[in-house]
Amino acid sequence: MKHEEISLNTKKELVESLKKAMKNKPFQKITVSELIRDCNMNRNTFYYHFEDIYSLLKWMFEQEAIEIVKHFDFLVDYEEAIVFVMDYIEANDYIINCAYDSIGQDELKRFFYADFLEIVVSLIEHAEKITGKTISAGYKEFLSHFYMEAMAGMLIEWIKDRKGRERDTVIQYISSTVQESLLGILNSNIKI
Numbered sequence: 093m094k095h096e097e098i099s100l101n102t103k104k105e106l107v108e109s110l111k112k113a114m115k116n117k118p119f120q121k122i123t124v125s126e127l128i129r130d131c132n133m134n135r136n137t138f139y140y141h142f143e144d145i146y147s148l149l150k151w152m153f154e155q156e157a158i159e160i161v162k163h164f165d166f167l168v169d170y171e172e173a174i175v176f177v178m179d180y181i182e183a184n185d186y187i188i189n190c191a192y193d194s195i196g197q198d199e200l201k202r203f204f205y206a207d208f209l210e211i212v213v214s215l216i217e218h219a220e221k222i223t224g225k226t227i228s229a230g231y232k233e234f235l236s237h238f239y240m241e242a243m244a245g246m247l248i249e250w251i252k253d254r255k256g257r258e259r260d261t262v263i264q265y266i267s268s269t270v271q272e273s274l275l276g277i278l279n280s281n282i283k284i
Contacts (some may be wrong), residue, residue, distance in 0.1 A: 103141050105133075106148055119149070124144075185251075188200075200248065208240055215270065219271075225278045246262065
């Protein structure tokens with residue numbers, strides 16, 4: 093086995109151990125010691141791969157969700173990307189809630205922010221291509237952060253309270269709102 097493969101397997105083993113621990117206790121009470129004991133590894137192995145448990149959590153989210161979402165073709169699969177994220181949230185409900193309860197909404201959002209911001213920027217650029225119109229760099233940056241905050245806020249709200257919010261309805265609302273408002277902004281003659 094190559095070094096990269098061994099390293100990846102080690103990281104995956106640590107992720108599985110973290111998931112197991114998150115089923116039973118708050119994230120902030122999980123220690124490196126218990127993870128390495130569960131994986132039968134030494135402390136140096138953990139720190140060779142990760143700076144701390146937060147970086148392990150971030151790597152897990154990146155591998156299981158963010159990297160996959162980045163490979164969607166947003167020209168065709170925008171709604172499918174939202175479906176994937178919602179499916180991931182449902183399948184990993186205890187992990188997401190454990191992270192949310194332990195590190196809070198802002199910190200959980202921070203894990204996803206840069207990667208999902210890149211996705212939102214690509215949606216805006218796609219809308220510019222469709223309409224043949226462009227917006228200023230400053231307004232594009234504003235819109236990117238605006239949509240990112242709105243989508244993250246809606247997803248986090250849905251994570252914490254799903255009562256009266258059907259998954260498919262939330263997906264449709266997010267998708268329609270982003271697409272229609274972007275096209276509306278670009279088709280207006282407002283110079284921003």
